Amino acid sequence: MTMPLNAEEEFQLEWIKNHQMEDKDELAEIQAEAEAEARPQRATRGKKMRRNPAAWELPNPEDEIDLHGLTSEEAAEAVERRIDDLLIAGLSVLRVIHGGGNPEYGNVKRIIDRKVRSEWKNRVVFYKVEPDNAGSSIMKIGKPRPQAAKKKK
Numbered sequence: 001m002t003m004p005l006n007a008e009e010e011f012q013l014e015w016i017k018n019h020q021m022e023d024k025d026e027l028a029e030i031q032a033e034a035e036a037e038a039r040p041q042r043a044t045r046g047k048k049m050r051r052n053p054a055a056w057e058l059p060n061p062e063d064e065i066d067l068h069g070l071t072s073e074e075a076a077e078a079v080e081r082r083i084d085d086l087l088i089a090g091l092s093v094l095r096v097i098h099g100g101g102n103p104e105y106g107n108v109k110r111i112i113d114r115k116v117r118s119e120w121k122n123r124v125v126f127y128k129v130e131p132d133n134a135g136s137s138i139m140k141i142g143k144p145r146p147q148a149a150k151k152k153k
Helices: 007-018 024-038 072-089 108-117
Strands: 063-066 093-097 124-130 133-141
Touching: 063 072, 072 093, 072 108, 072 133, 108 124, 108 133
Parallel strands: 063 093
Antiparallel strands: 093 133, 124 133
């Protein structure tokens, strides 16, 4: 059962019937696509393209160290000793199992990351978190590079 329309509603209905409606969003979308195609493609300069972590080609680990249950200082010392042992043994790829992080022990992964960037940067050639396991990282160890001589003024 439909209710009768009042004069204003009848006027609005007549107006809708006599005026074509346009989808302005769709028109704007089509226009934006056309403008994008017309623009010349420029190379991404100065911006490094990121690769999907699953596409990383990580080296196979030759040794691994599990840092579960260690405090951050103990873990850093253990990894440093293992790096020295690997260099002596002639091995170069280490899997570091640091876990997700336990505030009670300090964040072991953060400490290892910091050490790789600072103290061990002349010995660690490659360091990435495994794409399928955020609780472990792969570290490739190289021969110590000589430090560049500091310039004298």
